[in-house]
Amino acid sequence: xxxxxxxxxxxxxxxxxxxxxxxxxxxxxxxxxxxxxxxxxxxxxxxxxxxxxxxxxxxxxxxxxxxxxxxxxxxxxxxxxxxxxxxxxxxxxxxxxxxxxxxxxxxxxxxxxxxxxxxxxxxxxxxxxxxxxxxxxxxxxxxxxxxxxxxxxxxxxxxxxxxxxxxxxxxxxxxxxxxxxxxxxxxxxxxxxxxxxxxxxxxxxxxxxxxxxxxxxxxxxxxxxxxxxxxxxxxxxxxxxxxxxxxxxxxxxxxxxxxxxxxxxxxxxxxxxxxxxxxxxxxxxxxxxxxxxxxxxxxx
Numbered sequence: 001x002x003x004x005x006x007x008x009x010x011x012x013x014x015x016x017x018x019x020x021x022x023x024x025x026x027x028x029x030x031x032x033x034x035x036x037x038x039x040x041x042x043x044x045x046x047x048x049x050x051x052x053x054x055x056x057x058x059x060x061x062x063x064x065x066x067x068x069x070x071x072x073x074x075x076x077x078x079x080x081x082x083x084x085x086x087x088x089x090x091x092x093x094x095x096x097x098x099x100x101x102x103x104x105x106x107x108x109x110x111x112x113x114x115x116x117x118x119x120x121x122x123x124x125x126x127x128x129x130x131x132x133x134x135x136x137x138x139x140x141x142x143x144x145x146x147x148x149x150x151x152x153x154x155x156x157x158x159x160x161x162x163x164x165x166x167x168x169x170x171x172x173x174x175x176x177x178x179x180x181x182x183x184x185x186x187x188x189x190x191x192x193x194x195x196x197x198x199x200x201x202x203x204x205x206x207x208x209x210x211x212x213x214x215x216x217x218x219x220x221x222x223x224x225x226x227x228x229x230x231x232x233x234x235x236x237x238x239x240x241x242x243x244x245x246x247x248x249x250x251x252x253x254x255x256x257x258x259x260x261x262x263x264x265x266x267x268x269x270x271x272x273x274x275x276x277x278x279x280x281x282x283x284x285x286x287x288x289x290x291x292x293x294x295x296x297x298x299x300x
Contacts, residue, residue, distance in 0.1 A: 022130065024058040024086040028073050029093040030065060030103040036165035038134065038172075039063075039093030046173055050180045057180075058086060065104045067113070074117040081124040088121065089130045091172075096135030096158075111141055118152035126283045127151060127208075132175075133158035134168045148215050148273050151208040157189070159196075159203045171195050171203070212277050213292050216270060220297055224266060233258050267294040 025047070029039030043061040051057055064070040080086050095102035100110035122129040131153045133141055141156050157175075171192055178184075178191035192203050222228060236258040240246045246254050271294070275281055278290045 022087045022089040022125075022128065023056065024060065024080070025089045025091060026073075026077055027059065027061045027091045027093060028070070029061065029063050030070060030101070031093065031095075031165075032104045032106075036169070038165050038169040039091070041169055042091075042093075042172065042176070046176060050176065054180060067103060067107045067109045070101075070103060070109055071114070071117065074114060074121065078117065078121045078124055081121060087125040087128055089132065090121075091132045092135060093168075094135050096133065101135060115152050119150045122151055122153050123279050123282070127154055127278055127286055127289075129153045131156045131158075132172070134172050148212070148219060148277060150279070151212070151277050153208060155205060155207040157192070157203060157205050167196075208278075209290055209292055212274065213296055216273060217297055220266070224262075229262070233262060236262070270294040270297060 027039045027043050029037060031037055031039070040061065040063075043059060047057075047059045051059065062073045062076075064073050077088050077090065081088060092101065097108070100108050100113070102108055118129065118131070129152075131141065133156060135158070141153075141158060174195040175188050175192040179188035182188070189203070189205050196203055223232065233255070237251065237254045240254045240258065241251060274290065274292070278286055280287055280290070
């Protein structure tokens, strides 16, 4: 399956101006007996017909019943990326809440508990992981990307609202129909929300780049402005004054030098954090994809 000249991998999420690619869709469904098996229906009905048009697409349905089995599924996905170079789109069919996902055995797997595994998967597929959360409050998965270390996904699609199983199935049926017909992410998101608006359900597309920008802005506000900034400056001055050569120059000289260093350090700090968050040292081609800079931090 292809869009353009991209072998058998899909490129189509142009709404995010990315090189997002995948050739394997993993449906992870954890729903109790008696509930509408929305993931199974997507797999058996919708994707059966989609594969007729796109025979190179691999679709796998996993049904973990516990936290351990869910984590095992993510480990299998990571292993598949590393060993087979199958780049994944992960579609989650569970009950959702602000803290995490409810599984079929009533366990809650918190967002933070899957964060490290998502990071491994995302970096194994060169920061191309798209996660679709077909669950109530699925957009809360964004909280796994609010730390300034490494991105757990390229982007997610999810909602912060309560939804019924039938609504979820109808919504994402339209999403995937549109996407695989057009290979156009903009149109797919529009189709998803057009279907959802019938009952005022809204889905969000959230990219890791904007989450990094927001997280760095918070870091900048909390540590590089106002009282926090002054406190850090005075700590620098105090430490510097323990050195005889600095002490000889005087505290005012030390304070001016500390201010100068602090001012010149902000942009390099941003660049270092950005490089780590998006793995730019490992994947230098991604520099053209993630173009935010320090000036963007200062602009609201």
